[in-house]
Amino acid sequence: MALPTSSVITLHINGEKFTLPVDHRTTLLDALRERLDLTGTKKGCDQGQCGACTVLVDGRRTVACLQFAVAAEGREVTTIEGVADGERLHPVQQAFLELDGYQCGYCTPGQICSAIGALQEHAAGWPSAATDDLRPESGPPPLTAEEIRERMSGNLCRCAAYPSIVDAVAQAAGTTATQPAGTQADSEEQAA
Amino acid sequence: MKEFTYQKAADVPGAVALLGADPEARFLAGGTNLVDLMKSGVERPARLVDVRELPLNRIQTTADHGLRIGATVTNSDLAAHPDVRRRYPVLTQAVLAGASGQLRNMATVGGNLLQRTRCAYFTDLTKPCNKRDPGSGCPAIGGEHHNHAVLGASSHCVAVHPSDMAVALSALDCVVHYETADGSGELPIGELYLPVADTPHRETALPPGALITHITLPPSPVAARSRYRKVRERASYAFAIGSIAAALDVRDGVVHDARVAFGAVASRPWRARAAERVLIGAPAVTEAFGAAADAEMAAARPLAHNEYKVTLMRNLTVAVLGELAEEAGR
Numbered sequence: 366m367a368l369p370t371s372s373v374i375t376l377h378i379n380g381e382k383f384t385l386p387v388d389h390r391t392t393l394l395d396a397l398r399e400r401l402d403l404t405g406t407k408k409g410c411d412q413g414q415c416g417a418c419t420v421l422v423d424g425r426r427t428v429a430c431l432q433f434a435v436a437a438e439g440r441e442v443t444t445i446e447g448v449a450d451g452e453r454l455h456p457v458q459q460a461f462l463e464l465d466g467y468q469c470g471y472c473t474p475g476q477i478c479s480a481i482g483a484l485q486e487h488a489a490g491w492p493s494a495a496t497d498d499l500r501p502e503s504g505p506p507p508l509t510a511e512e513i514r515e516r517m518s519g520n521l522c523r524c525a526a527y528p529s530i531v532d533a534v535a536q537a538a539g540t541t542a543t544q545p546a547g548t549q550a551d552s553e554e555q556a557a
Numbered sequence: 558m559k560e561f562t563y564q565k566a567a568d569v570p571g572a573v574a575l576l577g578a579d580p581e582a583r584f585l586a587g588g589t590n591l592v593d594l595m596k597s598g599v600e601r602p603a604r605l606v607d608v609r610e611l612p613l614n615r616i617q618t619t620a621d622h623g624l625r626i627g628a629t630v631t632n633s634d635l636a637a638h639p640d641v642r643r644r645y646p647v648l649t650q651a652v653l654a655g656a657s658g659q660l661r662n663m664a665t666v667g668g669n670l671l672q673r674t675r676c677a678y679f680t681d682l683t684k685p686c687n688k689r690d691p692g693s694g695c696p697a698i699g700g701e702h703h704n705h706a707v708l709g710a711s712s713h714c715v716a717v718h719p720s721d722m723a724v725a726l727s728a729l730d731c732v733v734h735y736e737t738a739d740g741s742g743e744l745p746i747g748e749l750y751l752p753v754a755d756t757p758h759r760e761t762a763l764p765p766g767a768l769i770t771h772i773t774l775p776p777s778p779v780a781a782r783s784r785y786r787k788v789r790e791r792a793s794y795a796f797a798i799g800s801i802a803a804a805l806d807v808r809d810g811v812v813h814d815a816r817v818a819f820g821a822v823a824s825r826p827w828r829a830r831a832a833e834r835v836l837i838g839a840p841a842v843t844e845a846f847g848a849a850a851d852a853e854m855a856a857a858r859p860l861a862h863n864e865y866k867v868t869l870m871r872n873l874t875v876a877v878l879g880e881l882a883e884e885a886g887r
């Protein structure tokens with residue numbers, strides 16, 4: 366018996382369920398934009414190189430262009446439309462707004478979803494390529510500008526609003542990008 | 558993109574059975590490479606078997622105090638794991654040097670080992686490529702090859718393997734375990750990738766239809782002092798033009814043990830055994846590190862535009878071994 370090349374799937378997006386038939390070739394990105402009118406998620410390169418389509422899947426940031434919608438069935442997808450608490454912006458959204466973390470705005474939804482994921486990863490103690498001390502007992506490294514730039518390197522901004530993006534991510538994290546290295550680690554050691 | 562059927566595997570035997578011996582079927586895990594290649598038409602599977610949710614996502618300490626790492630462990634989880642950070646820091650550094658936070662959250666260990674070259678001719682269907690279309694030719698040799706192989710290449714293909722993780726795994730003597738319909742098997746990582754020869758389209762020694770289930774790392778005291786350094790054309794989020802994974806055990810100023818592997822210089826992660834032979838027993842000084850690099854790069858056959866890699870790998874070797882030796886002396 367020939368297997369089908371399309372399926373009826375149920376996607377969980379921003380706390381809602383959507384049931385729709387999809388050709389298996391449909392990416393999560395195209396399903397969001399073209400089928401569900403969730404056009405906040407942007408299509409940039411469509412090949413995993415620019416980060417404009419970043420969404421959170423099961424709480425982790427991913428690119429929606431390199432996953433098929435059919436494979437996302439059963440996972441919790443959060444897009445830019447779902448990060449605010451009603452009318453109250455997410456702290457990362459608020460920081461981008463206050464500090465002009467964008468110019469044309471096209472990469473911004475991806476930047477914000479990526480920053481939300483990156484800050485959770487940092488809080489969980491994940492190191493980055495900018496982290497000198499990998500020892501797990503050292504806890505999250507100080508969130509310096511260098512750490513933020515490295516952790517956000519998967520999101521390109523053709524307007525080059527990078528300095529403001531770094532400031533916005535730092536503000537959202539409740540720290541400042543100019544904080545001297547070591548300050549945060551010291552305070553965490555005292556807390557621990 | 559060609560139409561395809563999609564099935565989710567429930568367990569490992571089920572996944573292997575679903576794939577069968579069908580040359581038009583592919584396992585799908587993170588998809589960061591396969592989906593991209595399907596979009597460009599390099600890969601045209603008629604069937605996908607999704608293995609992402611198989612129970613292969615654990616990292617466990619083995620009886621001999623090595624590590625067993627499941628094939629669907631994501632790059633992110635591998636890099637962040639406490640035992641990897643403590644006992645094999647070179648592996649955490651290598652994984653974090655690759656791709657972006659988003660891609661590392663998707664990509665898996667098994668897929669990372671099997672990712673395809675980023676040679677631009679390979680992904681351009683309008684160009685010949687012996688790896689994609691055997692016998693059609695290799696335009697890179699007379700064309701754009703500044704980032705191509707200087708070691709172990711052939712007149713049929715000069716593409717490099719893009720993985721950072723696999724370079725560290727090579728230095729760590731990782732063993733790759735797989736499952737087939739006929740049972741399970743294993744390959745040391747040094748035997749996973751086939752020499753280029755005149756068959757660049759045949760990349761690994763895995764039997765047809767094999768599913769990588771996990772990898773194992775033997776205990777490696779030398780790896781406690783190890784690091785990965787990658788050189789690329791921008792500061793982050795780019796493939797290597799040269800990289801090194803190294804581990805060094807220095808006692809009384811003499812190299813007691815060493816592991817060295819090079820990345821972005823060959824069709825596979827390049828274990829630098831000639832360099833290791835020079836290092837072990839030598840004084841831990843710059844001259845010895847340079848001699849070790851020279852011993853390895855003596856086999857280099859650079860092309861017109863990538864001779865810089867010979868110098869780059871020497872400089873990387875001297876720098877990274879020097880740092881490890883300095884750390885050991887502290």
